[in-house]
Amino acid sequence: MIQYAAIVLFVLGLYGLVINRNLIKMIVSLNVMEIGLNLFIISIGFVYDGVAPIITSTNTVGAVLFVDPLPQALVLTAIVIGVGTTALALAIAKGFYTRYNTYDLSKAEEDL
């Protein structure tokens, strides 16, 4: 049931992306969306009483339940891609600021 909170987080990020006209706020909303999706993917692999999928002397296969390692590996990939897209988006925002002297899309539109 609690995994649906991640969906709400994703949708709130989408809402922020729609209503904001400030580039920095839009990038932050994009990141909120991303975090919501990552949390949801992680939650799919959760197992009650499961431990992190790392083999130690006491946590061996058969002795304990492990959570699903595959969603965690996929989210690791997704986080790295997210860093790349955020860096690129911030670079574009910085270029936008040097040209229009504002981060606000509406104000830049008026200047045109």
Place this chain on the structure above:
Amino acid sequence: MKLKNLLALFVALLLSLSIILALSNNTLFPSFGNVDLNDRVSGEYLDQTNIDDVGAANIVTAIVVAYRGFDTLGEVTVLFVSALGVALLLGSSAKQKRLELDFKPNFMLRVGSRALFGIILLVGLYIILHGHLTPGGGFPGGTMIASAILLLYLADDRFRAKIKGFKILEGVAGSLYVIIGLLGLLLATYFLQNFLPSGTLGDLLSAGIIPIIYILIGLKVGSEISGIIDNFLTEEESA
């Protein structure tokens, strides 16, 4: 304007409600926490013979670097392309000047940050080296190294990293990743196959090529993100 925002909120909540209803009425979607891993692909990853075969105690690392090593090569490429895009958009040359900070860092801050720099670098390297045994690995460790560079940039207004060295390190690490993959093709049967002995599970020197690849990824990610930080904190000289 306010009415538009309310409408957007309403539509967004409606969307989340429809997603939740679609998932909760779906019998194929397992309920939270009641998953049997043997029904999934992950059952194979948690199979004892497969674990001994790969030799990494951290199963997530085994998936990221061994089973999906080719995927990780693509991921590192995406990060490289985005770093390249940032460099193209913001301009990166050794001639660029530092952005001026709002305050003047004093002597204590500069010396103290240099002392912290070594500790952060060491923790980052530790996390990279133990990626196949403990949580962590090349990506978090590399980011930690980049955060040490960021500390130096923020605490010293005259500091400028040798950005050319980072670029060389990045290129060498990326090429070595591909070369190790090709060695797997030559010495064994397929690209990125483990051609070194797996060793004992849980030893520092185990899991074959996984630690080597994770060290390369750590160096590559660290230098790439440091390059991005340098691009953001420098600007072209206004003539």
